[in-house]
Amino acid sequence: MFSIGTRGSHLATTQSGHVRDALAAHGHPAELQIVTTPGDLSQAPVERIGVGVFTSALREALFNGEVDIAVHSFKDLPTADEPRAHMVIPVREDSREALIARDGLTLAELPEGARVGTSAPRRVSQLKAMRPDLDIRPLRGNIERRMSYVENGELDAIILAYAGLVRGGYGDRATEVFATDVFMPAPAQGALSVECRADDAAAREAVDKIVDVAATAESAAERAVLATLEAGCTAPVAASATFDGQGVSLRAGVFALDGSRQLVEEAQGADPVELGRKVAQALLQRGAADLMD
Structure with missing residues (x-):
């Protein structure tokens, strides 16, 4: 029986419950374990405390061996790779x-x-x-x-x-x-990140059963935009990708906080990460860094 670390909110336990059910459907029973984070106890706005307080607490529980698997909203994770974790992206919910x-x-x-x-x-x-x-x-x-x-x-x-x-x-x-070309969502919005310890062979085998190819490709392209722009998850950056089985179509934007200016770029490609970098570079060439500052 695998233990799945999750925050205690209704949304967090619901989405972690979907992961639990998907694992069970592939013959890997699991149960939820609530992890209380400092962010859950704070009354400050998320933009002040940072979403990292939620994700870091779950990761700490995972790497300390308190849980076998952790479930995050993918858009809340930092873009830097975490070598201690093995991550998969299951079926994505509507990103709008x-x-x-x-x-x-x-x-x-x-x-x-x-x-x-x-x-x-x-x-x-x-x-x-x-x-x-x-x-x-x-x-x-x-x-x-x-x-x-x-x-x-x-x-x-x-x-x-x-x-x-x-x-x-x-x-x-x-x-x-809203249609994604009318009101653009956050990179990887609607996607979940399911992590286990990289050295846990049994958990790796289990979570690999719930990978979704489309969600993985789309999220990779969108988060590559964020990483290339060196922007945090609360920056005024948006991205929306669609995978057609062959390649990815990506639309991304950077916005002035006062609404006075918007930079938007679109492109298609077979490699999601390279596509995200290409679109981000085009945004930077048009002055995206100034808007984010």
């Missing part, structure tokens, strides 16, 4: 962004000056470009807490990853789901 608004409104239907919650610079910059009149407020907490701000009237709308809503059973709460 979603709006949850009062009265079933869409983004275009929100009144002037509407209060919209999000703390991610990537989302803030795109919202300001699309609707400069909006009053954008910081947002903190798990999915349930974030949705409560709309339900109790503190906010008119919030922006969340649609993948989290679907995994948590809240997909029907979305009042609008």
